[in-house]
Amino acid sequence: MAEIGQKEIARLARVSQATVSRVLNNDPQVNEELRQRVLAVVDALGYVPDARAQSLRAQRTRLLGFVVHRAPTALAHDPFFSALIASIIDQAGRQGYHLCVDAARTVKGQRAIYEELLRTRRVDGLILVESETRDERIARLTAQGFPFVLIGRYEPEDAICTVDNDNIGAARMATEYLLRQGRQRIAYIGGPAGLTVTRDRLHGYRAALESHGIAYDPHLVAFGASSEQGGARAMEELLSLSMRPDAVLAFDDVLAIGAMRQAQRHGLRIPDDVAVVGFNDTPLCSFVEPALTSVAIDIPMLARAATQRLIDLIEGRPVEPRRLIVPARLVPRESA
Amino acid sequence: MAEIGQKEIARLARVSQATVSRVLNNDPQVNEELRQRVLAVVDALGYVPDARAQSLRAQRTRLLGFVVHRAPTALAHDPFFSALIASIIDQAGRQGYHLCVDAARTVKGQRAIYEELLRTRRVDGLILVESETRDERIARLTAQGFPFVLIGRYEPEDAICTVDNDNIGAARMATEYLLRQGRQRIAYIGGPAGLTVTRDRLHGYRAALESHGIAYDPHLVAFGASSEQGGARAMEELLSLSMRPDAVLAFDDVLAIGAMRQAQRHGLRIPDDVAVVGFNDTPLCSFVEPALTSVAIDIPMLARAATQRLIDLIEGRPVEPRRLIVPARLVPRESA
DNA sequence: TAGAGGATGGAATTCGTATTCCGAACCCAG
DNA sequence: CTGGGTTCGGAATACGAATTCCATCCTCTA
Numbered sequence: 162m163a164e165i166g167q168k169e170i171a172r173l174a175r176v177s178q179a180t181v182s183r184v185l186n187n188d189p190q191v192n193e194e195l196r197q198r199v200l201a202v203v204d205a206l207g208y209v210p211d212a213r214a215q216s217l218r219a220q221r222t223r224l225l226g227f228v229v230h231r232a233p234t235a236l237a238h239d240p241f242f243s244a245l246i247a248s249i250i251d252q253a254g255r256q257g258y259h260l261c262v263d264a265a266r267t268v269k270g271q272r273a274i275y276e277e278l279l280r281t282r283r284v285d286g287l288i289l290v291e292s293e294t295r296d297e298r299i300a301r302l303t304a305q306g307f308p309f310v311l312i313g314r315y316e317p318e319d320a321i322c323t324v325d326n327d328n329i330g331a332a333r334m335a336t337e338y339l340l341r342q343g344r345q346r347i348a349y350i351g352g353p354a355g356l357t358v359t360r361d362r363l364h365g366y367r368a369a370l371e372s373h374g375i376a377y378d379p380h381l382v383a384f385g386a387s388s389e390q391g392g393a394r395a396m397e398e399l400l401s402l403s404m405r406p407d408a409v410l411a412f413d414d415v416l417a418i419g420a421m422r423q424a425q426r427h428g429l430r431i432p433d434d435v436a437v438v439g440f441n442d443t444p445l446c447s448f449v450e451p452a453l454t455s456v457a458i459d460i461p462m463l464a465r466a467a468t469q470r471l472i473d474l475i476e477g478r479p480v481e482p483r484r485l486i487v488p489a490r491l492v493p494r495e496s497a
Numbered sequence: 498m499a500e501i502g503q504k505e506i507a508r509l510a511r512v513s514q515a516t517v518s519r520v521l522n523n524d525p526q527v528n529e530e531l532r533q534r535v536l537a538v539v540d541a542l543g544y545v546p547d548a549r550a551q552s553l554r555a556q557r558t559r560l561l562g563f564v565v566h567r568a569p570t571a572l573a574h575d576p577f578f579s580a581l582i583a584s585i586i587d588q589a590g591r592q593g594y595h596l597c598v599d600a601a602r603t604v605k606g607q608r609a610i611y612e613e614l615l616r617t618r619r620v621d622g623l624i625l626v627e628s629e630t631r632d633e634r635i636a637r638l639t640a641q642g643f644p645f646v647l648i649g650r651y652e653p654e655d656a657i658c659t660v661d662n663d664n665i666g667a668a669r670m671a672t673e674y675l676l677r678q679g680r681q682r683i684a685y686i687g688g689p690a691g692l693t694v695t696r697d698r699l700h701g702y703r704a705a706l707e708s709h710g711i712a713y714d715p716h717l718v719a720f721g722a723s724s725e726q727g728g729a730r731a732m733e734e735l736l737s738l739s740m741r742p743d744a745v746l747a748f749d750d751v752l753a754i755g756a757m758r759q760a761q762r763h764g765l766r767i768p769d770d771v772a773v774v775g776f777n778d779t780p781l782c783s784f785v786e787p788a789l790t791s792v793a794i795d796i797p798m799l800a801r802a803a804t805q806r807l808i809d810l811i812e813g814r815p816v817e818p819r820r821l822i823v824p825a826r827l828v829p830r831e832s833a
Numbered sequence: 834t835a836g837a838g839g840a841t842g843g844a845a846t847t848c849g850t851a852t853t854c855c856g857a858a859c860c861c862a863g
Numbered sequence: 864c865t866g867g868g869t870t871c872g873g874a875a876t877a878c879g880a881a882t883t884c885c886a887t888c889c890t891c892t893a
Contacts (some may be wrong), residue, residue, distance in 0.1 A: 207616070211618055216548050220549075231584040234587060243579035247600065260599070266587060266590060444574055445780070
């Protein structure tokens with residue numbers, strides 16, 4: 162039943178197929194009477210142009226690609242992921258674009274996805290997240306002039322379009338918040354070492370301390386895998402210091418909760434003895450005892466900015482500035 | 498640079514464009530020597546067929562549509578959502594399909610998305626979730642013979658392809674688990690009234706009771722919005738009964754946690770005085786005190802089954818049975 | 834050795850839309 | 864009444880790949 166095309170419409174309206182196309186594309190130079198006649202038929206048949214044909218003809222699909230450089234199953238319960246996708250869909254939808262989500266199942270698969278989406282011209286542009294610092298694909302995309310935007314920091318190139326959370330500023334803000342509360346020995350628990358995010362937040366933490374005339378003490382910095390155990394172990398390490406910290410800034414909420422629990426096991430009260438601040442403001446925060454103060458990343462803003470930039474890029478509009486930093490905000494709860 | 502097509506390959510390999518196409522599609526009736534010559538050029542130029550042209554020609558896009566009947570922002574932190582998407586991408590990817598995710602921003606938008614994806618033939622099939630019980634779009638899809646699969650129960654039609662979690666069985670199993678632990682007065686806290694899921698789980702709960710010779714007592718059933726407050730309020734109601742329950746089965750984890758907290762505020766010990774079981778096995782479960790026993794829905798299985806069925810439908814393979822029920826399993830923790 | 838039959842590759846067409854190009858009709862001024 | 868300019872719609876073509884159809888050439892047999 163859906164095998165109706167402009168040709169059929171044209172036949173029924175007794176005009177040429179070109180006229181049908183003109184009417185549908187609001188070409189001003191078409192007689193009003195004809196326009197109505199055509200629209201009547203279009204309406205009656207519920208005709209809608211075939212996106213596949215339009216894609217071929219116009220050389221663009223109105224499809225954005227969202228690629229996660231991670232196995233699909235690994236992001237199953239990642240709250241970041243769904244929030245990001247939701248906002249991208251929203252923003253893209255407003256401008257008539259759709260979203261094609263892909264993930265690399267294997268390391269080899271990354272290359273395949275790159276080929277599949279880019280070379281086949283299946284999508285008009287790409288939004289990449291969780292890119293490695295040195296990512297060969299980024300170089301190739303740049304070389305090919307293929308539109309893409311990166312969410313998260315990327316250092317080597319400066320000309321590429323990037324949207325990132327203000328990790329330095331956020332960590333600094335959180336640290337200063339603790340300082341204002343009179344905390345003296347503030348510790349930092351970092352996530353996976355080597356990630357730019359980990360380093361950035363450490364920078365912010367350090368900057369806040371130093372601008373308040375407090376010397377940076379490496380003993381007060383611990384690292385742990387992003388899990389409750391990781392947080393607990395890191396906290397254990399910090400508590401064994403001769404002078405234990407009176408506040409902890411953690412790389413993410415799960416680490417923070419692990420740390421909090423470990424402190425509680427030692428009989429310490431939160432926030433009285435030790436204040437704890439997490440990162441990401443996940444739903445978990447409200448459910449732990451005491452509720453966790455956390456830094457909220459503005460994911461919708463991140464997603465919207467990235468999407469808008471990508472569409473601008475695709476449609477040839479200038480994108481300025483190339484790198485955008487989105488501010489985060491602190492969500493105060495009971496733990497600090 | 499990517500403006501190379503089969504015509505260009507043909508020119509360089511000194512064959513016709515048709516031959517290039519034959520080689521790429523493994524047509525057996527092409528001379529081996531020619532095949533090699535063509536493949537050499539294809540390889541050298543890194544040529545990959547244009548998906549847009551293929552879509553038009555083959556009348557299929559190898560794109561699956563995933564439609565959520567909800568505003569994008571509403572699913573921002575929904576763990577269900579990302580788990581579902583991740584597994585769909587995985588399964589679809591194995592068979593050369595991609596996933597196009599869409600959400601209805603507004604009620605009017607639902608219609609628009611339906612038009613956009615279906616009528617424009619942008620996708621080969623649809624996976625729908627959270628459909629209303631009476632959904633006009635489903636009737637239209639069925640009438641048009643457009644391939645689609647529903648995740649979640651749908652009653653009116655029996656011929657449509659459906660994959661659903663075994664809500665009745667799961668609630669029954671959880672209730673029996675509590676009964677085996679010697680619980681006598683088991684209460685049920687339901688979610689949004691009117692939803693099939695709510696009713697199904699209530700059915701399972703009731704069936705378990707009755708098969709154990711325990712009369713169903715409507716006083717032991719409360720309903721609440723899916724929030725911590727909702728759970729707390731429902732629990733308050735249950736605790737005010739002359740004979741308070743010694744166990745609670747909740748519609749989801751958040752409700753369960755709310756109920757648990759409320760019981761604790763009354764000085765009751767979990768699980769000694771009141772056992773609590775939640776639903777969905779969200780990450781929250783491990784983080785509350787005591788850790789929440791919950792029913793885990795097999796989301797990957799749900800997603801994979803739905804995807805596989807959709808692809809079977811698209812490629813004309815028979816799908817049997819039309820309705821598939823995926824079993825859930827209980828994850829015991831401390832709260833029961 | 835001629836004719837049948839098979840193998841093989843090229844020309845042409847198709848998918849549905851957008852667009853270019855051009856001819857026809859019409860208007861007004863000279 | 865005719866020529867130049869304008870308006871408008873239809874024929875034709877392009878987008879890139881797949882496929883049908885056909886011409887050619889080769890081989891084998893009678």
